[in-house]
Amino acid sequence: MTLSFGTIMPQAFIEQAEAATCNVQIGKTIRSGNTIIGYGSLSNCPYTSSANLIIQRSRFYGWQDMATVKVTGSKDVYVSYNCSGTGTHDFRTTISGYTVGGKFRFKESNHIKASC
Numbered sequence: 001m002t003l004s005f006g007t008i009m010p011q012a013f014i015e016q017a018e019a020a021t022c023n024v025q026i027g028k029t030i031r032s033g034n035t036i037i038g039y040g041s042l043s044n045c046p047y048t049s050s051a052n053l054i055i056q057r058s059r060f061y062g063w064q065d066m067a068t069v070k071v072t073g074s075k076d077v078y079v080s081y082n083c084s085g086t087g088t089h090d091f092r093t094t095i096s097g098y099t100v101g102g103k104f105r106f107k108e109s110n111h112i113k114a115s116c
Helices: 011-021
Strands: 023-026 030-032 035-043 050-059 062-072 077-082 088-098 104-108 112-115
Touching: 023 088, 023 104, 030 112, 035 050, 035 062, 035 088, 050 077, 062 077, 062 088
Parallel strands: none
Antiparallel strands: 023 035, 030 035, 035 077, 050 062, 050 088, 088 104, 088 112
């Protein structure tokens, strides 16, 4: 990137600017047969950014992680969990991670009840 007075912006400044607008995106959690599916992505993030996309189910003590994938880049990433034989639970998908500048980002999807 070139500034109006002809200097080149150092890479560190570019990454800081990208980190300021970096965000996580979450999609809708759905059930297909005995499979719970969620998706998420990163937007406006530097290439060094990553996040965790997690399917969780409700338990009496809180949320339990059932499946996790790492998200990098700006494409949609899918996570799935075979809930066969696990009973009835509420499920959700979450995405969370830190930007290059250290700011924590978190989003959660809709909740669905599934009897598997």
